[in-house]
Amino acid sequence: MILNRENLSALSRTLKALVFEAKEGYTPLWPKLALEVQSNGRANYYAWMENMPTMSLWEGERQVQNLTAETFAITNADWEATFAVSRTDAEDDQMDLIRITALQYARRWAEHDDLLIADLLRKGFQQKGYDGRPFFGSHTVGKRTFQNASNAPLTREAFRQALSQMRQLTDARGYPLGFFLQKPIYLVVGPGLESTAYEIVGVPTLPLGGANPDYGKAEILVSPWLVEEYETYWFLVDGSQAIRPFVLQRRSRPEWVAKDDPENSDEVFKRNVLIYGVYERKAAGYLFWQLAYGSTGTGTGA
Template sequence: MIVNQANLQAMYKSFKVIFNQAFEGAPSMCDLVAMRCPSTSKEQGYPWLADFPMMKEWIGDRVIKDLSAFDFTIKNKSYEATIGVDRDDIDDDNIGLYTPMIQGLAQAAKEHPDILVFALLKLAFTSKCYDNQYYCDTDHPWGPDGAVVSNSGGGSGAPWFLMDLRRAIKPIILQVRKTPEFVAMDKPDNEQVFMRKKYMYGVDDRKNVGFGLWQLCYGSKQTLDATSYAAARAAMMSFTREDGVTPLGVIPTHLVHGPTLESAAKTAIDAANQAGGASNIWYNTVKTVNVPWLA
């Protein structure tokens, strides 16, 4: 292939089609547990997290909660991945060799939010959320007269998380400032081209993650069995509004865990019968989700 601007532009368009097709076809898990929130600046504040959305009877003036004390902000970060195409491969019409690499770029871009979301979830017991408590903690301030609520089962084993994922608001925030964009550095006067015979192609975006509502997640490091599952489920379903009386209506829908707990999750939830043959009362009460990034 003659290396000129017309052919380079055609190659870029071809690579972009390959990238877009691979990106659309790549699997992703993060949207199950994370809500995508658009961002228009370098950081975004989420004071509204402190006000769990609930309808109430309108008597007199509207009840407006002061959210000024909740300064929870997520700062965007920039991410990129790049490959180089050797000029000699263009000369020799070996461009097809790069198709898997372009597809790999797309797949990496698609799964990167998964990596960020579940890496954050692993830190749920040691990283703070909007109320300045650890996301999975024993003493979230919630309710009248200084009451506290626990969404942590404690323990020291592999973590697992019981979640209510029926709502528009999810346990994790995926903040998106710029969606993945396929870009090229393929002008003859670019340094990489001039000095190293390399035409550069890559993807970049801007995003970050943060914790959403702790009320929608119960984390535990206890042994995953019927006893610990029942305790976690009961705790979640007993969450109330800040009046300490009215139920929040939280119902666990998913059990999220890592690969080391797959067998335990299947035994506790997915098996219709216990080892002795008796019926499993927790059978299919939630959907189990095995997440490789929770390893």
């Protein structure tokens, strides 16, 4: 390939189409756990609901039920992913090698949204939610205190106890929230706990025989990022509501960037490589702890 403007432009278009199509072909986990919203500024501001709206008998004027006045911000960040193509590979028409590089790059880019949400899960025992408390921890609602966290290892009893705890949540008035009562409920684990999760909710019969009363109570989601120091972590998420425990907000559509002109690109001059990449603005953050339960799995029992 002669590296003139016409051929380089064609190569850039080809790689862009390949990368964007590969990304669209990836099936992400995050839509089951997070709410996607569009952002029109540097940050989005969210108000939390201390009391969920309820129906009431209409006597006189309507009873307007508002969000609380408190808000919290989630600030967008700049993200980029960049890869290099050897100039000699392009000149020698090594398109199979270039294609493999672009596809691997596209895969990592496609996984990034899942990684952002997995990071919220992993760090939720330290990072704070809207109420100033660790997202997975102890929360005061009205005169009551609720826990959406523990250190119990994943067992059948721990699963049942977690489900029971989350089903008892109320708002500040004592009105039951009714969460974790309808499907889908997601049991999020790493590869190391997949078989344990499957024994609890994935098979119709118990190991020693008889019907499994927990069969189908949750859908198993395996996150590849719950490994090493996080391999014992497990989570429950109520996916039946219009809201989610996490948010993925997007400020801009992904932009394709090419630095491949031998006459103007410093990278071509210094390193003999053609540079391609994407740029986007987005952020992930915590919304409603009432829709998620987490355990580090580091304890000795439920």
